[in-house]
Amino acid sequence: MKIPVVQKIMNANDQIAAENRARFDETNTLVINVMASPGAGKTSLIMATASHLPDLRIGVIEGDVASTIDADRIAEAGMPVVQINTGGGCHLDAPMVKSALDELPLDDIDVLIIENVGNLICPAGFDLGAHLAVVLGNIPEGDDKPYKYPGMFTDADAIILHKVDMLPHFDFDVEYFRAGVQKLHPDIPLFLVSSRTGEGIAEWGEWLLERRRELRTA
Numbered sequence: 645m646k647i648p649v650v651q652k653i654m655n656a657n658d659q660i661a662a663e664n665r666a667r668f669d670e671t672n673t674l675v676i677n678v679m680a681s682p683g684a685g686k687t688s689l690i691m692a693t694a695s696h697l698p699d700l701r702i703g704v705i706e707g708d709v710a711s712t713i714d715a716d717r718i719a720e721a722g723m724p725v726v727q728i729n730t731g732g733g734c735h736l737d738a739p740m741v742k743s744a745l746d747e748l749p750l751d752d753i754d755v756l757i758i759e760n761v762g763n764l765i766c767p768a769g770f771d772l773g774a775h776l777a778v779v780l781g782n783i784p785e786g787d788d789k790p791y792k793y794p795g796m797f798t799d800a801d802a803i804i805l806h807k808v809d810m811l812p813h814f815d816f817d818v819e820y821f822r823a824g825v826q827k828l829h830p831d832i833p834l835f836l837v838s839s840r841t842g843e844g845i846a847e848w849g850e851w852l853l854e855r856r857r858e859l860r861t862a
């Protein structure tokens with residue numbers, strides 16, 4: 645006799661992601677999974693966001709294949725940070741994030757930013773327990789990324805087009821990029837940001853604060 649399986653059985657990653665999320669909700673910590681290709685400026689964006697919002701207590705998990713370069717930058721800026729080295733792995737998963745949580749003072753962190761491994765493909769396939777996913781495009785890498793890597797952009801909650809101070813030096817069509825994003829996800833917020841000049845940081849920061857207020861009243 646066949647027994648019909650009506651409930652989707654959670655895989656091990658999703659199970660631990662749900663545990664992570666419950667822990668974040670308990671401590672009122674808004675958690676954001678930041679994804680982009682290598683060199684998109686994820687770490688610089690975190691630093692610029694933190695200096696724009698000095699009253700917001702930001703913590704960071706840095707995912708990289710190797711090194712503590714990014715975590716060292718974040719620590720120097722005074723934020724609590726844990727570096728995860730995947731040792732060759734091309735994305736973070738929920739158990740890796742879970743293992744980092746005991747080293748972070750979650751009760752004292754308003755927003756935890758998880759900087760995923762630089763990669764535009766598989767990080768989107770692994771739930772970490774974050775509340776929101778933010779994907780960065782950037783000017784030097786070209787305006788066709790939403791067309792070539794749709795999975796990453798489809799499931800995001802906001803898109804940042806980063807390094808817009810470079811626009812005068814590249815043939816980057818912002819409207820073509822925007823159209824590619826909106827075709828996948830019509831109402832998604834798209835922020836044009838330069839962490840170097842500070843352009844767009846205020847708008848992005850306002851969105852972040854709004855999401856934080858939503859979590860607190862939920």
Ligand code: MG
Pocket residue numbers: 685686687688714759
């Ligand atoms: Mg980085």
Ligand code: ZN
Pocket residue numbers: 733734735766767
């Ligand atoms: Zn991967």
